[in-house]
Amino acid sequence: MDNKIDILISPKLLSIDRCYDFVVNEGCGGICLFVGTVRNRNKNEDVTHLEFEAYKEMAVKEMNKIAEECHLKFKAKKVAIHHRTGVVSITEKAVIIAVSTIHRKNAFLACEYAIDRLKESVPIWKKEYLENGSYWVNARP
Amino acid sequence: MDNKIDILISPKLLSIDRCYDFVVNEGCGGICLFVGTVRNRNKNEDVTHLEFEAYKEMAVKEMNKIAEECHLKFKAKKVAIHHRTGVVSITEKAVIIAVSTIHRKNAFLACEYAIDRLKESVPIWKKEYLENGSYWVNARP
Amino acid sequence: MKIKCFGIAKDITSTETLNIKDHAIVTVSDLRQWLMTNYEAFANVKSCMVAVNQEYANDNLEISDLDEIAIIPPVAGG
Amino acid sequence: MKIKCFGIAKDITSTETLNIKDHAIVTVSDLRQWLMTNYEAFANVKSCMVAVNQEYANDNLEISDLDEIAIIPPVAGG
Numbered sequence: 001m002d003n004k005i006d007i008l009i010s011p012k013l014l015s016i017d018r019c020y021d022f023v024v025n026e027g028c029g030g031i032c033l034f035v036g037t038v039r040n041r042n043k044n045e046d047v048t049h050l051e052f053e054a055y056k057e058m059a060v061k062e063m064n065k066i067a068e069e070c071h072l073k074f075k076a077k078k079v080a081i082h083h084r085t086g087v088v089s090i091t092e093k094a095v096i097i098a099v100s101t102i103h104r105k106n107a108f109l110a111c112e113y114a115i116d117r118l119k120e121s122v123p124i125w126k127k128e129y130l131e132n133g134s135y136w137v138n139a140r141p
Numbered sequence: 142m143d144n145k146i147d148i149l150i151s152p153k154l155l156s157i158d159r160c161y162d163f164v165v166n167e168g169c170g171g172i173c174l175f176v177g178t179v180r181n182r183n184k185n186e187d188v189t190h191l192e193f194e195a196y197k198e199m200a201v202k203e204m205n206k207i208a209e210e211c212h213l214k215f216k217a218k219k220v221a222i223h224h225r226t227g228v229v230s231i232t233e234k235a236v237i238i239a240v241s242t243i244h245r246k247n248a249f250l251a252c253e254y255a256i257d258r259l260k261e262s263v264p265i266w267k268k269e270y271l272e273n274g275s276y277w278v279n280a281r282p
Numbered sequence: 283m284k285i286k287c288f289g290i291a292k293d294i295t296s297t298e299t300l301n302i303k304d305h306a307i308v309t310v311s312d313l314r315q316w317l318m319t320n321y322e323a324f325a326n327v328k329s330c331m332v333a334v335n336q337e338y339a340n341d342n343l344e345i346s347d348l349d350e351i352a353i354i355p356p357v358a359g360g
Numbered sequence: 361m362k363i364k365c366f367g368i369a370k371d372i373t374s375t376e377t378l379n380i381k382d383h384a385i386v387t388v389s390d391l392r393q394w395l396m397t398n399y400e401a402f403a404n405v406k407s408c409m410v411a412v413n414q415e416y417a418n419d420n421l422e423i424s425d426l427d428e429i430a431i432i433p434p435v436a437g438g
Contacts, residue, residue, distance in 0.1 A: 016157055016158070016161055016174075017157070017158070020157055020176070024176075024178060024232055025232065026180065026181040026231050026232055027180060027181060027182065028178060028180065029177065029178060029179075029180040030175065030176075030177060030178075031175070031176040031177075031178060032173065032174070032175055032176075032252075033157075033173070033174040033175075033176070034171065034172070034173055034174075034245065034248070034249070035161070035165075035171075035172040035173075035174070036170065036171060036172075036245070036360045037165060037169060037170060037171075037172060038170075039167065039168060039169065039170040039243070040167040040168060041168065052359070053288055053289055053292075054359075055286065055288050055333070055336075055352055055354070057336055058333055058336035058337075058352070059359075061336050061337075083359060083360075090167050091165055091166070091167055094359075094360060095359065095360045102180070104175065104177065104253075104256060105253075107175070108173075108175070108249055108252070108253045111173075111249070112245075112246075112249045115245060115360055118359055118360050119357070119358070119359055119360045120357070121338075121357065122357060122359045123288065123333065123352075123354050123357055123359075124357055124358070124359030124360075125288055125289030125290075125355065125357060125358055125359075126358040126359065127289075136289050136290040136293070136355065136358070137358040138328065138356040138357070138358040139289065139290040139327055139328060139355050139356055139358075140326065140327065140328065141326070141327070141328050177438045193437070194366055194367055194370075195437075196364065196366050196411070196414075196430055196432070198414055199411055199414040199415075199430070200437075202414055202415075224437060224438075235437075235438060236437065236438045256438055259437050259438050260435070260436070260437055260438045261435070262416075262435065263435060263437045264366065264411065264430075264432050264435055264437075265435060265436070265437030265438075266366055266367030266368075266433065266435060266436055266437075267436040267437065268367075277367050277368040277371070277433065277436070278436040279406065279433075279434040279435070279436040280367065280368040280405055280406060280433050280434055280436075281404065281405065281406065282404070282405070282406050
């Protein structure tokens with residue numbers, strides 16, 4: 001694993017500090033972090049919690065690809081992408097993306113690019129639990 | 142002080158956790174944080190450290206205005222803006238901006254808007270210390 | 283041929299790993315057809331991707347028992 | 361009239377608070393003129409703003425001893 005990239009898929013609580021500490025370095029001036037948390041409402045329904053399932057080996061590969069793209073497209077110095085699996089409660093962190101760059105503009109661009117791409121291509125699935133039932137998000141036409 | 146906004150200007154180390162904990166809430170799905178750190182190089186010169194001076198009362202007012210704009214323009218749920226003063230070493234945090242929103246796009250937009258505006262209008266000054274001298278950043282024509 | 287099933291695909295097939303013995307399955311496209319035929323519920327799912335050896339695969343890719351094959355329903359990370 | 365000085369303005373005036381007694385200073389513009397006349401080094405600084413009562417002020421704003429007035433050199437936070 002390249003030491004410019006830190007990828008984690010874990011059933012344990014995610015740590016912003018761990019992501020931040022990985023990406024910070026003497027040559028960077030800007031760090032952008034995105035944290036996706038679990039909301040208590042979606043489409044006007046009360047959400048009790050979520051459950052994430054991952055095709056772990058492939059998801060790690062896809063997340064590495066995204067991080068590499070951040071380096072190539074946005075000259076990112078370091079990139080951390082961490083994703084939860086299993087049951088995730090309201091306000092808990094589902095995903096953290098951290099990017100350090102020399103200048104701040106690219107930190108924002110890379111971080112947003114990474115979360116957009118993650119949602120498109122990384123094989124992770126989310127089941128949303130409501131008061132009366134559950135369903136796999138995005139699965140229905 | 143509105144409890145949707147947390148402003149801090151302090152000579153002590155800034156805390157990402159404090160900013161994150163302030164902005165996270167059950168109704169938000171996206172949190173964007175920007176952390177400005179001190180680089181060891183600027184314009185091809187080695188930087189030893191920085192020193193920040195603030196017109197504190199006015200800076201707090203200006204930072205509050207920026208946070209209010211994040212609420213109005215980008216429907217931010219909560220906004221934290223923390224800025225260091227005094228001597229700040231390489232890799233230490235000079236500024237942290239955290240914004241929570243329902244959807245992630247606005248979190249990025251608001252966070253970037255806030256740091257851009259902060260650099261334009263908040264009365265804080267930065268002295269850059271090099272190996273052989275120091276100067277106030279932006280002060281010369 | 284073993285097929286990993288995730289998310290809604292696991293619910294539909296009621297298993298994490300489908301074990302298919304059908305020599306008519308040569309390509310990804312054949313596998314898709316087999317799934318639609320054997321599990322009608324896939325008709326009610328947005329189109330799935332298929333991954334072969336942990337990479338998204340085109341329909342015309344040939345597959346064999348030696349490949350790691352997975353059904354990838356619409357992803358929803360983040 | 362007391363004038364707070366920050367950053368390079370503090371270096372130029374060698375004080376955190378200028379104490380000016382000049383009844384010809386009626387507006388922000390007059391204050392600027394006074395500063396340029398009394399501290400030539402301001403000619404080598406990018407144009408400063410003036411804040412009155414902790415708000416950026418226009419040149420034609422009238423100022424008095426009761427106002428909190430500050431010279432704001434180009435800011436450089438973040």
